[in-house]
Amino acid sequence: MTDAPDFRDTVFLPKTDFPMKAGLAQKEPAILAKWAAEDLYGKLRETRAGKTRFILHDGPPYANGDIHMGHAMNKVLKDIIVRSQSLLGKDAPYVPGWDCHGLPIEWKVEEAYRAKKLNKDEVDPVLFRAECRAYAEKWVGVQREQFKRLGVEGDWGDPYLTMNFAAEAAIVGELLKFAESGQLYRGAKPVMWSPVEKTALADAEVEYEDIVSTQIDVAFEIVESKVPELVGAHAVIWTTTPWTIPVNQALAYGPEVEYTLVEKDGRRLLVAADLVGSVSARIGNVTKTDRHFIGKDLAGTVARHPMHRLGGFFARPRPLLAGDFVTTDAGTGLVHMAPDHGEDDFFLCKAHGIEPVFAVEGDGKYRADWGWLGGQGSVINPKFNGPEGPICADLREAGALLAASADFQHSYPHSWRSKAKVIFRCTPQWFIPMDRSIDGDAATPIVDASDPVGHARGNGATLRETALDAIERTRWVPEKARNRIHAMVSGRPDWVISRQRAWGVPIALYVDRKTGDYLRDPAVNARIIAAFEAGGADAWFTADHQALLGPDYDAAHYEPINDILDVWFDSGCTHAFTVEARYGIGTRADLYLEGSDQHRGWFQSSLLESCGTRGRAPYDAVLTHGFALDGQGRKMSKSVGNVVDPLKIINESGADILRLWVASTDYFEDVRIGKEILAGTSDAYRKLRNTFRYLLGALDGFSDAEKIAPAAMPELERYVLHLLATLDAELKDATAAFEFNRYARALSDFANNDLSAFFFDIRKDSLYCDAPSDPKRRAYRTVLDTLFHALVRYAAPILCFTAEEVWGTRYPDGGSVHLLTWPEVDAGWKDDDLRMRWELLRRYRTKLTGEIEPLRRGKVIGSSLEVDVAAISYDPGEAALLRSVDLSEIGIVARVEVVDGDPAVASLAEGSDPIAFEVSKTEAEKCGRCWRHLPEVASDGALCDRCDTVVNG
Template identity: 70%
Template sequence: MSDAPHDTATQRDWRDTVFLPKTDFPMKAGLAAKEPAILAKWEADDLYGTLRKARAGRERFILHDGPPYANGDIHMGHAMNKVLKDIIVRSQSLLGKDAPYVPGWDCHGLPIEWKVEEQYRAKKLNKDDVPVAQFRAECRAYAQKWVDVQRGQFQRLGVMGDWADPYLTMKYDAEATIVGEILKFAETGQLYRGAKPVMWSPVEKTALAEAEVEYEDIVSTQIDVAFEIVESSVPELVGAYAVIWTTTPWTVPVNQALAYGPAIPYVSASAPDGRRYVVAADLVAGFFAKMGWTYDEHVFGEDDITFDGIMLEDAVARHPMHGKGGFFAKPRPFLPGDFVTTDAGTGLVHMSPDHGEDDFLLCKANGINPAFVVEDDGKYRADWPWMAGQGSVIAPKLNAPDGPICTDLREVGALLAASADYKHSYPHSWRSKAKVIFRCTPQWFIAMDKPIAAEIDAQENQPFVPSEVEGRAAGGALGARTSTALGTNGGSGSGAGSNGATLRELALDAIAHTRFVPEKGRNRIGTMVAGRPDWVISRQRAWGVPIAIYVDPRTGRYLDDKALNARIVDAFREGGADVWYAIDHEALLTEFGHDPALWQPVTDILDVWFDSGSTHAFTVEARYGEGVRANLYLEGSDQHRGWFQSSLLESCGTRGRAPYDAVLTHGFALDGQGRKMSKSLGNVVDPLKVIGESGADILRLWVASTDYFEDVRIGKEVLAGTSDTYRKLRNTFRYLLGALDGFSEDERVPYAEMPELERYMLGRLATLDLALRAVVDQGATIGGDPLPASLDFGRYARALTDFANAELSAFYFDIRKDSLYCDVGPAKPEGLLARRAYRTVLDTLFHALIRYAAPILCFTAEEVWGTRYPDGGSVHLLEWPAVDDSWGAEIDLSNWEAIIQLRLTVSAAIEPMRKAKELGSSLQAKVAIGTPERPAATPSELAELFIVSDVQLETTDATNVVVHVTDWHKCGRCWRHLPEVKQDGDLCDRCEDVVHG
């Protein structure tokens, strides 16, 4: 847009007769400096509390906040997540709903405990030497410190919520509720104590949940080991060597059996070294090649045979280290395993029930129990006959081809091949980044496939054997230790009985009745729940909520006394989880009639995923009423196996349904080249730095503008583009503020009396309104059909910015600037109809656009609103604009589309002449247009729309535009070239009317 007309040296200065837009709203944002002051005002005015009062009694919308760990400064993933939540909450409030937001933090568990331990290690202290109460107090203080730090950082992002009273998993009420929730599982028979292989971190000395594990590629040693067959109903097999292949040599010292595929064809083949080797028929040639031999299937030795795996049913082998006696002297039976394949290896799998799911289940079914050889620090037991006193079982040196395991196997003639070149994906602790193992330990589990009883009167009093596991376990081994891949997943709750549904069945049903955005999330979490093993909920740490039950050490049975449980919950509510470590357990048990000699308090703590999975109970239900559930959970896509799932299982196990109506997942923030952010790469984009340099609204606009359902990029170039988009939006508001200077209700023109251009633009606003409602409003309709809110703010932001740039700045504002400046003057202070209609539409646009933008540009919207209405309160107390969806209904849209397209064609034809300086302004252009279909507008109307002096139309077969320089003179006030202007500097009829009457 050009500036207002001005005089030249030879013309009368008419500037005092034109309207010059005026506003104090600066073009330069200065967000980094302004935003903190706006935040301070919101806090001083208690904006959040005021909004709660204003929306009291309205339809409620609850977005339940997934708790970040109270550990360290926020990163870009935090910023992206919190901003997106805030945008959604603000948009729901804009719709008039009561949309509270209660932020929360996960304060227990290993992330915080690990940091406190680091402080101890720096002082050369051992945390195990510190009283548990002192250690827990330091963990609590550490968590509180980071809650306070992150609280300020999240607020700086513009996130509005109940920051004065957030939920913390370490608050006493929260800890009491968490204990109450696990006791519900106990009372309905879903909790049990058992032993089976679980993800175990030798570094952190605790069990891990799947959600606490990340996978990285590593290179392992792969070995082929020979087990001599000493018994078989097939005489030719006695003396042959069964060959197993594994990438975890450290499990061979814990081997207890061999597995075969009953239907797999095998070969007992003579080799050049004089031995006979048993290998799957499909894999024998590859095995021979690995050994440097050639296998000819047509040449057989005297005792060579081919046979089906079922013939190994009663075969027995001996361990290569059988000479060490004891455990190693026991026979190793062959067991049929449906997980055995010929995809890789030898078609025979060595079984270690201590360290693999398949191994554990198959051995358990055949009466073989784990040996519990590997300690919690990952080392073999000190009394173990082979490898005792060695370092961590997963240490590369221990497993190397020249390491002690391979060396010992080589010395007894059992190591056939070894190479440190097997690359594969392997699980690591996402905290310590160290490799984890499957390790069989006694743990507490929640059964996935046991029917849930409404009441449980008594548990079966059976002796506790560590290898016995109730419920169903699914999953596979770590690495390619067996001939299967990484394991198999089982069914979906087929073990349900007649007493009630299983947790798996309830969870899968809840998934089917939950909305997922994007939809692919349903299959992702559904597959995980269908195949997950029982939920291991115990951890061997100090900082967390203890599993506050009593167990009979002889049987593993836990004490089920509801009155006692209620007392425990009350004690936690009064003194927090620390009371479990200070309470007089003997006196408490005696008070409730139980013999203290028979019961021991459990000292394990709860998995922190159980803590966070229970947040709906002590946040949503505690604040809004029993049975209330959240409308929406929103987190990163990794939470399908984390918080989304733990919350689902916890709620289904205690309430029989999901804690949420809908789940939205977003991707991860990558650097500008699409790489994962890493300190080592030096490509981390710090949200706090972005805010400090550019302001939070730039970051907020970036979040809203991305396709956040997928991974998104952020870097200097991306933020530069966002800043450019922001500047255009800011200038749109600046124009509106200036153009509306002095606007009064006396100017307002009814819709029916407006020129068609104004009615057309209001129709475009109605279309925009509908598009934006489709993103945020569950009740929005398209063509009369109701649609769920898409929650796609990328579409919302694009629609808003495109409307401001293309339909307003480049079109409507450009056309009507002449009317704004010149349709008012000394003789017509009220302005002509077109100008009054224009300002009426601008006022409508202002009130709509400021509301639309407020959820995203929360600071800028407040600044804009306060500039026009200094005493008008906060923009965030406003509700969705009143836009009539019938606006523009009578307009021939196809005609306007043709006019707009023709306008673009005319502008393109004029531009070369402007560049060549053949004309200085489009107002000097006289345009002859040939077009197949004449638009429904007069030449003078088209001249005004195209901002040219004159338009001549004729019908032609194809559209063409010819531009000439007009010979009409220029009005000295509005600069238009018109036929009534007799010489340059004179006034046109319109200007004469508004100036002199």
């Protein structure tokens, strides 16, 4: 018996060395090395020189540890946007940066001192600052390599660092602009203070955690009142911060609140009428009386401190003051006022001439000379504040403690670095006022009047007004972010810019020892800036201050300020020493991009700094992304053990998987990542990779001589070009909207649904079996070439490594894919008539596939090529459509006969297709080369007419 002929060598199967298995973890480092060796970033700058510039200004991470998932998500998203803008032909530089000053680094260096039982305060400040600088340099180096491993392309050889001498000089220069225009003042008001870190904190440095505190009810005896029966009664206050009682200076009442007297153990107690029940529950049953008062009746009432017997500060009268902030939501309806430790307290007391006393030191202890508990603390210690602690014990002995229990659960501010509780503490600090109008004759112009986006500050506008105006002029992505930052700026207090630390840029001002005014002399300021440029911020701590002041001033008459600038002021200045320094004065960033927490942090500090010195925002647009959570939607925590490490993902699966995950998420909200989610991402990647592998194989040997013009192509090819033109417009729109989840989804859907499952599936017969010169095969390969050049570019911003591998496989000497620009896709390829025809044909194809599936499951057939189809049409128009195409090719079946059904007997549900399919196994023999079952095949394994012509000529 003779074996059947083997025609495999005559079939034009795809050929490519591009592997199905990605091996990204192993390949990506080699691609990075190639980019570095070829100076890809430098070539991009040369290639795009003179083109429209797009500047995404990098928000600086702290240089103090390995990167986490939030870092990875942020940097990848930035890189996708920068690469996409470069793909559009723009000059899109990316200058990475780091925030190198402040507590995150100083705290780590202090930890090393504490481990050695050394006191940082005993070390020379310059030596300590050198250790901080070395620590920051170490982590800049570590993080730089980790960010590069993500595929982030940028000016890694020349990043910006807030600790560079030029940056420190620019920061102090920006501060001095505020000073010269009169936008600084030194004052004392309560600020968030960390007793552990011994410094003021910005709002962005504070996080809230649930704790259990001691709640106490304290009686203040009333000694004077316009209402005689109140004299001798006791005003009752409730607080969860017992440590503030030693600093009490007044009581507050609500002018419209109704108060009543109740009796307890022979004493008359004044409380809000609405709170009698809750007060009774805390201090024990009270007896109600019929005596009621409106808050304004309490005007002129005076009480005395429970510890008045100590004399001095404690013997002073404690006036009852009207406060609009007093409510009956909780407590007693009366609030004790400690102006050192609360904003409402501070402003109400100040309005009545009551000043802070600064009783609590920076470490949280009462100062040694304080009349009650002097030298004791720390005030954040639960035992110190507890029911058995010294405060409650002394109040109990004085007969003033009505109740005390350590069971009050509430949210309380903590330092996000030390995790210790913080307090409100009144200390002398430097502030930038939010509501002070700037005189039009200010020494430094605030904004160029010709600037169309600036809001002139010399016209009486305040910093708050200027910032709110700038918010309205800025594009916010998503739009709801506008309301968030608008609310924050509307309600924020004056900006506290001073910190009592060692590592950072000093507030380089000279204050007149007699008047308390700071020196506003441009010549002195110029010498200060020059000193910083030469020696960095250290120059201030080693300065010859007389030399800096010059001959016009006596250094003995001036106090040099050694407080450190708020680190948010540092990072708020990055636009000045990065964007403007590199691209020209007045240049604004096109985009700032960070997490949603930066509405309180960098977005806002940059806005205020720029509005205060330039009268406008430093950015044209701001994009906010959410946070990375674990697979169950929980915040990642080492203690919980649910941290997903980006470095581990890269080492195991490759950076492109992580990049595709970022692009695929709805990153405007919080996003999840875990094993199952990454498995889905890997599957999506595999499908895209297989699409590229198919294209590379199917285009083996393709040259321009094989191309066919679109007008000469079959309908199917022209329809796919229509789909490509539609995709092109969608991707451009998504790029403009920074919606790369839409971009990635559209790209994947096109590759999977329109190409792999449809176009490639139908045309594989033509590719494998038609003659190379056949116009249909040439048209198909022409479209494949067009698709290749488009898809590899579309994928490049997201799958930066894979796109490079794909491009290099086809064009080994073709340079980097990232030097290319957006593909040339003719919008004229769009054809709505063609689209409607093929959308209908695709729907019928899907319906036919569903009819065939039972035959496959029942093993009646092994392939759809064994099926004959009767397509019964109950609509003449539909019948004409089906007869106008080769439905057997589209459906990948043996034969299709279009049969006119009788509309009169058709039973069609409303909205159903006017087409029915009847399928059966064909009796035609199978071609031994193309495997199609055709009538002309003489016997199983013989050749059909087409294959015979291709093989035998």
